[in-house]
Amino acid sequence: xxxxxxxxxxxxxxxxxxxxxxxxxxxxxxxxxxxxxxxxxxxxxxxxxxxxxxxxxxxxxxxxxxxxxxxxxxxxxxxxxxxxxxxxxxxxxxxxxxxxxxxxxxxxxxxxxxxxxxxxxxxxxxxxxxxxxxxxxxxxxxxxxxxxxxxxxxxxxxxxxxxxxxxxxxxxxxxxxxxxxxxxxxxxxxxxxxxxxxxxxxxxxxxxxxxxxxxxxxxxxxxxxxxxxxxxxxxxxxxxxxxxxxxxxxxxxxxxxxxxxxxxxxxxxxxxxxxxxxxxxxxxxxxxxxxxxxxxxxxxxxxxxxxxxxxxxxxxxxxxxxxxxxxxxxxxxxxxxxxxxxxxxxxxxxxxxxxxxxxxxxxxxxxxxxxxxxxxxxxxxxxxxxxxxxxxxxxxxxxxxxxxxxxxxxxxxxxxxxxxxxxxxxxxxxxxxxxxxxxxxxxxxxxxxxxxxxxxxxxxxxxxxxxxxxxxxxxxxxxxxxxxxxxxxxxxxxxxxxxxxxxxxxxxxxxxxxxxxxxxxxxxxxxxxxxxxxxxxxxxxxxxxxxxxxxxxxxxxxxxxxxxxxxxxxxxxxxxxxxxxxxxxxxxxxxxxxxxxxxxxxxxxxxxxxxxxxxxxxxxxxxxxxxxxxxxxxxxxxxxxxxxxxxxxxxxxxxxxxxxxxxxxxxxxxxxxxxxxxxxxxxxxxxxxxxxxxxxxxxxxxxxxxxxxxxxxxxxxxxxxxxxxxxxxxxxxxxxxxxxxxxxxxxxxxxxxxxxxxxxxxxxxxxxxxxxxxxxx
Amino acid sequence: xxxxxxxxxxxxxxxxxxxxxxxxxxxxxxxxxxxxxxxxxxxxxxxxxxxxxxxxxxxxxxxxxxxxxxxxxxxxxxxxxxxxxxxxxxxxxxxxxxxxxxxxxxxxxxxxxxxxxxxxxxxxxxxxxxxxxxxxxxxxxxxxxxxxxxxxxx
Numbered sequence: 001x002x003x004x005x006x007x008x009x010x011x012x013x014x015x016x017x018x019x020x021x022x023x024x025x026x027x028x029x030x031x032x033x034x035x036x037x038x039x040x041x042x043x044x045x046x047x048x049x050x051x052x053x054x055x056x057x058x059x060x061x062x063x064x065x066x067x068x069x070x071x072x073x074x075x076x077x078x079x080x081x082x083x084x085x086x087x088x089x090x091x092x093x094x095x096x097x098x099x100x101x102x103x104x105x106x107x108x109x110x111x112x113x114x115x116x117x118x119x120x121x122x123x124x125x126x127x128x129x130x131x132x133x134x135x136x137x138x139x140x141x142x143x144x145x146x147x148x149x150x151x152x153x154x155x156x157x158x159x160x161x162x163x164x165x166x167x168x169x170x171x172x173x174x175x176x177x178x179x180x181x182x183x184x185x186x187x188x189x190x191x192x193x194x195x196x197x198x199x200x201x202x203x204x205x206x207x208x209x210x211x212x213x214x215x216x217x218x219x220x221x222x223x224x225x226x227x228x229x230x231x232x233x234x235x236x237x238x239x240x241x242x243x244x245x246x247x248x249x250x251x252x253x254x255x256x257x258x259x260x261x262x263x264x265x266x267x268x269x270x271x272x273x274x275x276x277x278x279x280x281x282x283x284x285x286x287x288x289x290x291x292x293x294x295x296x297x298x299x300x301x302x303x304x305x306x307x308x309x310x311x312x313x314x315x316x317x318x319x320x321x322x323x324x325x326x327x328x329x330x331x332x333x334x335x336x337x338x339x340x341x342x343x344x345x346x347x348x349x350x351x352x353x354x355x356x357x358x359x360x361x362x363x364x365x366x367x368x369x370x371x372x373x374x375x376x377x378x379x380x381x382x383x384x385x386x387x388x389x390x391x392x393x394x395x396x397x398x399x400x401x402x403x404x405x406x407x408x409x410x411x412x413x414x415x416x417x418x419x420x421x422x423x424x425x426x427x428x429x430x431x432x433x434x435x436x437x438x439x440x441x442x443x444x445x446x447x448x449x450x451x452x453x454x455x456x457x458x459x460x461x462x463x464x465x466x467x468x469x470x471x472x473x474x475x476x477x478x479x480x481x482x483x484x485x486x487x488x489x490x491x492x493x494x495x496x497x498x499x500x501x502x503x504x505x506x507x508x509x510x511x512x513x514x515x516x517x518x519x520x521x522x523x524x525x526x527x528x529x530x531x532x533x534x535x536x537x538x539x540x541x542x543x544x545x546x547x548x549x550x551x552x553x554x555x556x557x558x559x560x561x562x563x564x565x566x567x568x569x570x571x572x573x574x575x576x577x578x579x580x581x582x583x584x585x586x587x588x589x590x591x592x593x594x595x596x597x598x599x600x601x602x603x604x605x606x607x608x609x610x611x612x613x614x615x616x617x618x619x620x621x622x623x624x625x626x627x628x629x630x631x632x633x634x635x636x637x638x639x640x641x642x643x644x645x646x647x648x649x650x651x652x653x654x655x656x657x658x659x660x661x662x663x664x665x666x667x668x669x670x671x672x673x674x675x676x677x678x679x680x681x682x683x684x685x686x687x688x689x690x691x692x693x694x695x696x697x698x699x700x701x702x703x704x705x706x707x708x709x710x711x712x713x714x715x716x717x718x719x720x721x722x723x724x725x726x727x728x729x730x731x732x733x734x735x736x737x738x739x740x741x742x743x744x745x746x747x748x749x750x751x752x753x754x755x756x757x758x759x760x761x762x763x764x765x766x767x768x769x770x771x772x773x774x775x776x777x
Numbered sequence: 778x779x780x781x782x783x784x785x786x787x788x789x790x791x792x793x794x795x796x797x798x799x800x801x802x803x804x805x806x807x808x809x810x811x812x813x814x815x816x817x818x819x820x821x822x823x824x825x826x827x828x829x830x831x832x833x834x835x836x837x838x839x840x841x842x843x844x845x846x847x848x849x850x851x852x853x854x855x856x857x858x859x860x861x862x863x864x865x866x867x868x869x870x871x872x873x874x875x876x877x878x879x880x881x882x883x884x885x886x887x888x889x890x891x892x893x894x895x896x897x898x899x900x901x902x903x904x905x906x907x908x909x910x911x912x913x914x915x916x917x918x919x920x921x922x923x924x925x926x927x928x929x930x931x
Contacts, residue, residue, distance in 0.1 A: 059866040062874030063858065063881060065809020065849035072808040143792075220813045220821055220875045220909050269811070269821075269875025270909050302814040508873025508910050671869050671915060678911030703818040703907060711913040712904040 018623035020483030023548040031484035034620040040727035049521040053667035067267040070239040075295035081138040082145035089372040089696025090161035100151040106144030120253040120283040130697040131307035138288040161372040163696040165339040176370040183368040191363035198331025198361030202322025210390040211763040213688035215312040221269020224299035227285035241271040242545030249278030262538040273378035274310035306701035310377025317390035327412040329359035336366045343375030349387030354420035357413040381739035392474035392747035418629035429659035429723030430633040437657035441637040446471040466644040472751025474744035480736030481630025482553025486621035487541035490562040496604035503540035510668035522563035524587025549736025562619030634658035638748040642756040647768030656719040661726030662733035673719035673741040680745025783851030798833035809849035809878040820906030823879035849878035854931030868919035872910035
């Protein structure tokens with residue numbers, strides 16, 4: 001009788017529901033429990049690669065020009081697609097001549113209104129914002145495609161539109177969307193305690209209306225995709241923060257299985273939240289590539305990028321806060337109007353008002369309206385950057401009214417636990433951020449420096465500018481623990497080179513480097529032996545979008561678990577070679593050593609014996625701990641000089657302390673802080689999309705009139721980390737950190753300006769005109 | 778017409794109106810210089826033309842006949858990177874890296890003219906090159922390190 005094959009032991013799997021915070025908003029998810037969780041790298045863990053200031057693993061490619069960005073992808077026979085866009089904010093297309101476009105030499109295809117599959121939502125005949133794609137032409141050169149686009153001779157008929165919140169919510173406003181101009185179930189109200197009672201209990205109150213502008217992401221690599229079909233499969237090269245989300249989007253829009261779509265992204269020139277999925281340019285490239293049988297590139301010109309590639313929506317925030325004489329907050333209320341554009345989500349300013357301070361009575365309401373303008377996209381710390389300007393400006397003015405140090409006021413109202421969800425933080429070193437940043441800034445002795453900013457009487461007689469120094473601060477919270485699902489594999493090749501594989505993407509944040517460091521640390525390998533393989537949906541395990549400061553705390557633990565499993569297998573293989581038990585072995589510098597002896601083998605000696613028996617470790621990101629809130633905190637201090645005659649503000653210095661748990665690579669993390677601060681400085685000082693109210697078109701769709709910070713605008717920046725490994729958040733101890741540093745910069749600068757001129761500017765950017773207005777008060 | 782790019786002679790037949798950036802990228806396959814704005818606003822396309830800092834996106838190639846051009850690909854000597862390239866790596870002066878080729882060409886020119894620039898000179902010399910990631914503090918420290926002689930390169 002034949003022996004029965006042994007039934008394989010089913011690996012234990014369990015699926016549970018967990019909560020993941022994405023861009024500050026909680027989402028419920030079903031996740032798979034990992035088969036084991038490595039012991040957490042606590043503060044006491046002795047790590048030799050994680051925590052070092054190692055340069056980026058892909059830095060050489062970037063400084064030599066060898067790094068290949070999506071704009072650099074040139075496929076044989078590649079055609080170029082040009083997108084036509086509406087010049088009117090609302091209305092209809094009255095005529096066009098697709099035949100004339102097709103007749104232009106070099107033109108290979110035209111997608112006219114009505115030509116694209118409905119699921120792509122491309123080219124509706126009704127116009128709802130200026131800059132909306134209305135048609136596309138593809139040709140063998142950019143010039144021929146542009147000539148084809150002109151030959152289309154599209155004509156439009158404008159209609160009354162509503163490009164502002166006020167216009168969209170006025171009686172008898174033109175309809176932006178057929179179901180109405182407000183999002184459903186407006187306003188979104190969140191409250192705790194009793195704000196009426198809080199108002200009665202207050203000794204001092206501040207009531208102000210704050211305004212924040214539309215900020216444009218302005219990544220230097222515009223949105224771009226290249227599509228190429230091979231049979232029924234399409235490959236998309238895309239400058240994206242989410243290769244798997246692009247794959248889902250393309251599969252859905254074209255009605256094909258995800259397995260027929262491959263998305264590749266190796267290097268990208270910035271995203272900042274605007275590149276989170278497939279968009280018009282992606283579908284246009286894929287459709288033309290299918291119809292022509294040629295590879296097709298479609299990219300946004302700079303004008304298109306600044307007009308229709310996402311933005312941080314404007315806000316109006318009406319704030320009242322009150323406190324007892326000793327500074328104890330008794331109420332915070334905020335009512336916000338947010339014009340989203342024709343589409344968007346509820347990334348509003350409200351939530352931060354509930355999270356930063358231990359105030360018992362808080363109420364916010366937010367009304368999101370659709371307007372005839374390009375839709376918003378997440379922009380680095382969506383909602384919180386806007387909210388921080390309102391909340392922190394009000395706190396700073398309250399401190400002035402109370403005659404209290406704004407730092408002392410913040411310390412007084414420190415939220416020991418998450419006041420919104422009423423549960424502990426996994427870790428929170430905000431008080432240490434306050435202390436250490438204040439110390440390095442010289443906050444306590446700032447008045448000594450104030451005098452040095454003012455010209456002497458003699459200098460003034462000689463015509464020196466009347467300038468005044470000011471000092472200000474602001475704080476930040478940002479919910480960012482990362483979470484599942486995220487998978488990673490680690491494989492040790494036959495020559496002992498090591499691959500860490502994860503379907504994630506490096507936006508310039510340093511994901512390749514951080515994953516290599518984590519894998520090398522967990523394996524006991526040399527960093528130089530490890531290669532991070534990312535950015536390709538075809539062969540790599542799933543990870544989510546790189547948004548919400550989530551990549552390191554989401555993919556990092558999966559990479560660590562994969563490396564731990566690979567290490568366990570390696571030790572199992574090495575033990576008989578060394579004549580010991582696996583438990584007698586340890587690893588370091590790509591070497592397996594017998595503990596307390598001088599016997600060892602290099603990884604390469606072991607894999608040579610293994611031949612092509614490949615060691616593969618698999619890692620899964622487990623769920624977040626229940627009943628704790630995970631967030632990154634920080635405090636920033638600003639010193640400015642204001643010219644009292646012109647209103648021109650010069651930011652002289654920013655000192656920033658942030659707590660993001662364990663820092664995997666302090667060099668790269670410092671770059672994230674500096675970059676966030678500089679974008680925050682742009683938000684506070686210069687950046688503002690200007691719309692023509694008469695036509696509903698963007699008046700500054702370029703990098704000259706829409707002014708992002710240059711190297712000449714930046715102050716001295718001292719940015720650093722405090723706090724320790726957050727072993728409760730996840731077993732690497734790291735929280736997210738890319739978005740937080742942008743949050744408090746604008747209100748810290750505004751506070752410094754107020755300190756200098758004695759009047760609060762309640763609208764950013766702090767243009768000379770607005771600053772002068774506040775001086776005159 | 779003839780161009781010398783990174784020491785190599787090329788014969789090209791440009792069409793009227795062709796920009797230098799497109800010729801470098803599409804015909805000579807030197808993709809280090811990038812398109813960022815097409816209007817000479819951002820500096821991602823920066824190259825040296827006869828030693829002068831040039832926004833190649835707004836430079837007509839017809840005006841470059843016989844010119845000597847240096848792009849980021851010409852800064853290293855084989856496998857040996859220039860001192861600035863090494864310093865940019867060590868100081869993390871590239872985040873996404875998209876503006877980096879232009880920044881490096883501008884920094885090379887700056888140090889050629891002024892080997893010991895102070896902060897104000899660095900800011901003046903580099904202010905034609907935007908970086909949206911905000912690597913400016915690291916760019917400054919990398920240039921300072923080279924000025925101090927901390928890196929030896931090609």
